[in-house]
Amino acid sequence: xxxxxxxxxxxxxxxxxxxxxxxxxxxxxxxxxxxxxxxxxxxxxxxxxxxxxxxxxxxxxxxxxxxxxxxxxxxxxxxxxxxxxxxxxxxxxxxxxxxxxxxxxxxxxxxxxxxxxxxxxxxxxxxxxxxxxxxxxxxxxxxxxxxxxxxxxxx
Numbered sequence: 001x002x003x004x005x006x007x008x009x010x011x012x013x014x015x016x017x018x019x020x021x022x023x024x025x026x027x028x029x030x031x032x033x034x035x036x037x038x039x040x041x042x043x044x045x046x047x048x049x050x051x052x053x054x055x056x057x058x059x060x061x062x063x064x065x066x067x068x069x070x071x072x073x074x075x076x077x078x079x080x081x082x083x084x085x086x087x088x089x090x091x092x093x094x095x096x097x098x099x100x101x102x103x104x105x106x107x108x109x110x111x112x113x114x115x116x117x118x119x120x121x122x123x124x125x126x127x128x129x130x131x132x133x134x135x136x137x138x139x140x141x142x143x144x145x146x147x148x149x150x151x152x153x154x155x
Contacts, residue, residue: 006035006043016052023052031055031069033077047081061097106144 009027013020027034027042032051035043051072058068074089075081134142 005046007046007048009042009044012044012048012052015049016056018052018056026052026055029065029069031065031072050081050086051075058093103144110144 007015009020009023012018013023016023018026023032023044024042026032027044032044032048035045037043054072055065055068058071059065071089071093075085134147137147
């Protein structure tokens, strides 16, 4: 590793738009590989810019740092990730995003109808869920959790 290819924590923060304290935290949580000088100064390879950007975007999408750390663990720490490394990571992430989109579409389609929550607060709930029979399937929004609206008379 050439010393002139390393960036200071301030340079990484400036380049990514993240606060220095956030970069420090990500490094301390082992989300970012870091090199230390003999004086304890943190230096980062340029590839960290992409990692920080990925972390920031993932957080905006609602992913926890533990999930992000797990995903980033598949990338190499000892070398700059290649295009193939990032493509592999993005395929897994894309699959998760597709699932979230499908869940949101189901929610959107169900907003004005019964979602199987068992609330019985609407007049028409008696039509969709007489006597709260959906409760026999468990708590929560059963239809949004994947249960189908089968004939409740059979229950």
